[in-house]
Amino acid sequence: MRMKPSRNLLLGMCSMLALGFLYYSSGRISLRGWGHKSLYDKQGFLLKLDATLPLELMYKYGNISEGVCKPGFAAAKMTAIYPKFTKLAPMFLDPNYKRFSRIGDYLPPFGVKTQEKIIDILLSATNMYGLGEELDSKSCKTCIIVGNGGILANKSLGQKIDDFDVVVRLNEAPVKGFEKDVGSKTTIRITYPEGAIQKTERYEAESLFVLSAFKSLDFKWLRHMVFNQRLRSTDGFWKSVARHVPREPSDMRILNPYFIQEASFKLIGLPHNNGQMGRGNIPTLGTVAITMALHNCDEVAVAGFGYNMSTPHAPLHYYEKIRMSAIKESWTHNISKEKEFLMKLVKAGVIQDLTGGICGAGC
Template sequence: MVAQKKLSVTDPEDDSEPLLPAQASRSGEARDFFISRERNLSISVVLLLGCFSALLVPAYLPSDTPLWTNDSTPSTNKALLNHSAALLEGECRRGWSRSRLGEVPYADRLNEVGVFLESGKAGPWELYPPLGLQGAEQTLKGALSMLTESGLPAQLNSSTCRRCVVVGSGGVLHGSHLGAHIDQYDIIIRMNNAPVFGFERDAGSRTSIRLLYPEGAPLLGHEYLHTSLLVLVPFKSLDLYWLASVVAHKPLSWWSRLWFWREVVENVPLPPENFRILNPDIMHRTGQVLQDYTRQPHTLVPTLGACAAVLALQVCDQVSLAGFGYDLQHPASRLHYYETLRMGAMETQVVHDVRAETQFLRQMVKAGVINDLTGAI
């Protein structure tokens, strides 16, 4: 009979010694803890947030550790500037970069890729955004109907031999003094909200093509000055709706704004002829090449920087990069040339494989397909 009853402090049928009140209390607390789902859930959330904070806070908050500003010695800077000057002074060689693609492993997919989408010539798509536009055909049709031109504008298409420079956001560009060199290129490609205003000495002052998605578009109107083309890279169907609204100078609905993960600009001071939509094949084929440089089983989504380099191969004869390279061995180094965010932040992102992209770009530099103006690849 005793074995079938719970032990308690006041069990009259139990001949054994009763549990001490303190022991009974602790036993009851343990049972309450393990059977309280709400309490377990709350503690789990707190622990999860604590783990994320341990990873993210050191990368984003100020630190007593000095940030990297420019570790290059004056002689190194001078050598890079001399190399850049020599490239600009040399004769432009038509078709040079694409002719060297055969020297890069797995890069055969990057020849003859369409750059911008045109009305009546888009699709069909087998993949969903951003690697395709499956399911977004009607939204795409509406966005394309707002654009008045396609292809490169006349001012970018006049030269018989075009030199391109893709200006990355890397901290290595800080203190480079490459701005005057960058401005001499025929086509200057930038990504997202990487600023020009106030950074002309290192990053140059002109923008021929700016690749972006809505959440990455500059919020300040003066960043669109001296810009020839604004090219949308659609990561979701809503991005196409955003483009149509911006071109038409119509505000987004409150419901649409809820689905962007951060504030988006709604007033871009450019006419309709200055907008384009990037062909998703650029991102898809770039991802396929990067897949061969990594062991990850899933399809890779390349960074806009890698996509910009592939775009440059399609429209230019000679391609150079500036501000590229991730110094992951030094997490306290500067990630971007225009802010103090540290390199350690890259370790927390899971969308891109920057190590695979680095291997790919190094192969491109080694084969002479592209030139690395800042020497960090």
């Protein structure tokens, strides 16, 4: 007499078959995808990088004369080595900034969460959200980010820097007295309260003052600057801050924090830390500015970037005598991981490094 298989036995066999199928399928999927994945690193960048143009870009840019601005070039080259790149991200916050849900989900410095009310007040007061009519109307813009590195000294790059449509400077790096090496033109100066120029006479006659906010207090500070109010307390800042910015509200901007978020979590691959500012997950302002330029400029160059730790007696900055050896391991930045990212951009020809400090002999 034949026994009917029990219900439990049938269920057990079905479960085993299902698990076996899933295991087999996942193995096939991973094997099928392995070849594709191996082309890219864990951040999503092409592993094999060189400055040659892909065929489709060769047709687009190959016949453009030397020195003529190439429309969309930086974004096209970036997308070729990093397919996840999408260009849409304006330089500065405007009244429609809430459409960028990615910045609404994070507290400063990675977003605007809890700061919407004060940002709305600031944007209403400044009432200007672009580079200005002339630059905004340009069909092709060349941009250069001028870093503060000592490598700029005695290079006589001033005229070349001034030839760019948009010249971006960082924090309190001076221009006066250093024009031969760093140029005299400043389109925008990106900074935060502790990094801003404190002596009002050192400000350029014409430039946009752009806040990169790293904490909620930075927006309150900017409100004092925009409305020309006396700053009664500097509690909460890690060093002394500017107490007056000699700029009209219409010349002040707020940098889109999306660039800090993208540079940190996506491009460099710094710790997410639940979206909070923490150890080693804040990109330097220079890298944030480069990220901004990739989204908003057609061609991007840099100068004054790169620390060479093998030359401890070389000047750290072009405008002072502090030596390279003064650099200590930063709590907030990860200089080595950041350098890896910037080297990818230079090696692939996404950006041009006029002073050669990012790669040295390594590209």
